[in-house]
Amino acid sequence: MNYSFHKIFSSTFIFCISSASLLSQGINFTEHIAPIIHQNCTPCHRTGEAAPFSLITYEDVVKRGKFIQKVTQSRYMPPWRADHDFGDFKDVRKLTVGQISTIKLWVENGMPKGPDVALKLPDFQTNSQLKFKPDLVLKMNKPFLIPKNNKEEYFLFSLPTNLQSDTYVKAIEFRAGNKKLVHHSRISIDTTQKMRVTDAKSIDDESIAEFGKIRMKDEFWAGWVPGNNPIIYPDGIAKPLQAGSDLLINIHYAPNVLPNETDSSSVNLYFAKEKVEQELRTLILFEKDITNQPFEIPADTVITFYAKSVEIPYPISILSVQPHMHLLGKSLRSYAITPGGDLIPLIKISAWDFDWQMTYQYKEAQAIPTGSYIFAEVTYDNTGRNPRNSFSPPQKITAGWNSTQEMFNLIFQYVIPK
Numbered sequence: 001m002n003y004s005f006h007k008i009f010s011s012t013f014i015f016c017i018s019s020a021s022l023l024s025q026g027i028n029f030t031e032h033i034a035p036i037i038h039q040n041c042t043p044c045h046r047t048g049e050a051a052p053f054s055l056i057t058y059e060d061v062v063k064r065g066k067f068i069q070k071v072t073q074s075r076y077m078p079p080w081r082a083d084h085d086f087g088d089f090k091d092v093r094k095l096t097v098g099q100i101s102t103i104k105l106w107v108e109n110g111m112p113k114g115p116d117v118a119l120k121l122p123d124f125q126t127n128s129q130l131k132f133k134p135d136l137v138l139k140m141n142k143p144f145l146i147p148k149n150n151k152e153e154y155f156l157f158s159l160p161t162n163l164q165s166d167t168y169v170k171a172i173e174f175r176a177g178n179k180k181l182v183h184h185s186r187i188s189i190d191t192t193q194k195m196r197v198t199d200a201k202s203i204d205d206e207s208i209a210e211f212g213k214i215r216m217k218d219e220f221w222a223g224w225v226p227g228n229n230p231i232i233y234p235d236g237i238a239k240p241l242q243a244g245s246d247l248l249i250n251i252h253y254a255p256n257v258l259p260n261e262t263d264s265s266s267v268n269l270y271f272a273k274e275k276v277e278q279e280l281r282t283l284i285l286f287e288k289d290i291t292n293q294p295f296e297i298p299a300d301t302v303i304t305f306y307a308k309s310v311e312i313p314y315p316i317s318i319l320s321v322q323p324h325m326h327l328l329g330k331s332l333r334s335y336a337i338t339p340g341g342d343l344i345p346l347i348k349i350s351a352w353d354f355d356w357q358m359t360y361q362y363k364e365a366q367a368i369p370t371g372s373y374i375f376a377e378v379t380y381d382n383t384g385r386n387p388r389n390s391f392s393p394p395q396k397i398t399a400g401w402n403s404t405q406e407m408f409n410l411i412f413q414y415v416i417p418k
C-alpha cells in the first residue's frame with residue numbers, strides 16, 4: 001500500500017518537474033511575457049503615468065525581473081485592493097494563476113528574449129489613463145509653488161471651463177502634477193464665477209474668508225486620492241456641467257520641506273456624445289452615520305465602527321463605490337440589506353492600503369430596493385503594530401482632514417432607475 005503510494009507520488013513528481021522545465025524553456029519575452037506586461041502593467045508603467053518606472057521593452061522588464069516575479073506572486077501588483085469574493089466589479093486588475101506562474105518560470109529560466117520582432121503595444125493615450133482623447137483639458141493658470149513650511153496645506157484653484165452651453169460629462173480624470181506632494185483633491189462646480197479670486201489661495205487666507213460662504217452648485221463633483229482611477233459612466237448616464245461653470249479645485253498638499261517644489265495638476269473631461277437619460281448622483285456614508293459614536297480612536301487600540309445609512313426612500317442603482325480612510329485604516333466591509341432580508345455585497349477590503357484608494361465600478365449596477373439600508377463596518381489600527389501610524393507612541397485620534405487625523409467616507413455614485 002505504502003509502496004504503491006510512493007511509486008505514484010514519485011512518478012507524478014518526476015512528470016511535474018519535467019513538464020515544468022519543458023514549459024519554461026519555451027517561455028520567452030516577446031511571445032509570452034510582453035502581452036501580460038503590456039496589458040496589465042504598462043497602463044501605469046510608462047512616461048507621464050503614476051508608476052515610478054516604465055515597463056515596456058525587454059530591457060525594462062529584465063532589469064526588474066526578480067522584483068516583478070515577487071510583486072506579482074504577492075499580488076501587490078497590479079494594484080487592486082478590494083477582495084475578489086465580495087462584490088462583482090468591472091475592469092478588475094488581476095493576473096490569473098497561469099500568468100503569475102508564466103512570469104515565475106520565465107524569470108527562473110533566465111528570462112530569454114525570444115524572437116527579435118517589434119513589440120505591438122496596446123493603444124495608449126498620452127497624459128491619460130483612459131483610451132480616448134479628452135474633450136477638454138483644464139490646467140492650472142501657472143505652475144504653483146508649494147509652500148516650504150512642513151505643514152499640511154489646502155489651496156484653491158479656479159479653472160474656467162468657458163463652456164458656451166450646458167453639457168454632460170462621462171468621465172472626469174484628475175491628473176496630479178506633483179505626484180509626491182498632491183495628497184488629495186476635491187472638485188466643486190462654481191456656476192457663479194465669484195470664486196475666481198480664490199485662485200492659488202490657501203483656504204485659510206483671510207482675504208477670501210467671505211468666499212467660504214458661497215454655496216457651490218455641486219460641492220463634491222469629483223474627488224481624487226492616491227491610486228484613484230477614472231471611470232467611464234455607462235451609456236445614457238452622465239454628470240451635468242452648466243455653461244460658464246468654473247471648476248473649483250481644493251488641493252491638499254502634504255508637508256513640504258524642499259524649495260522649488262511646484263505643482264501643475266490638470267483635469268481631463270470627457271463629454272457625453274449620446275443622449276443622456278439619467279444624471280449621476282452621490283450618496284456618502286460618513287462619520288456622522290456611525291452608530292457607535294463618538295468617532296474617536298483611542299491610543300493602542302484596534303477599533304471597529306458601524307455605520308448605517310438612512311432608509312433608502314426609492315429604488316436606486318449603485319454604479320460605483322469609493323472608500324476613503326487615512327493611515328490608521330485596517331479593513332472595511334459594506335453591504336445593503338433589503339426589506340426582505342437579502343444581503344447585497346457592496347465592497348470588502350481586508351487589507352486597507354492608503355496608497356491605493358480606488359473607485360470600484362460594479363459590473364452590473366447594484367439595484368437597491370426601497371426600504372433598504374446600507375451598512376458599513378470599518379476597522380482602524382491605532383497601535384504601534386501599524387507601520388503607518390504617524391505617532392510613536394500612539395495618540396488618541398479624532399476626525400479631521402489632515403492625514404494624521406482620521407476619516408471615514410464611502411462614496412457611492414448612483415442613478416434613480418426610470
Ligand code: HEC
Pocket residue numbers: 037040041042043044045050051052064067068071072077078079093095355
Ligand atoms: C494602476 C497603476 C499600476 C499598474 C496597473 C501596475 N503598477 Fe506597478 N506600480 C504603480 C505605482 C504607482 C508604483 C509605485 C508605488 C507603489 O509601490 O505602490 C508601482 C510600483 C511597482 C513596483 C515597485 C514596488 C516597490 O515596492 O517598490 C513594481 C516591481 C511594479 N510596480 C510592477 C508592476 C507589474 C509587474 C505590474 C503588472 C503586473 C504593475 N506594476 C502594474 C502603478 C501600477
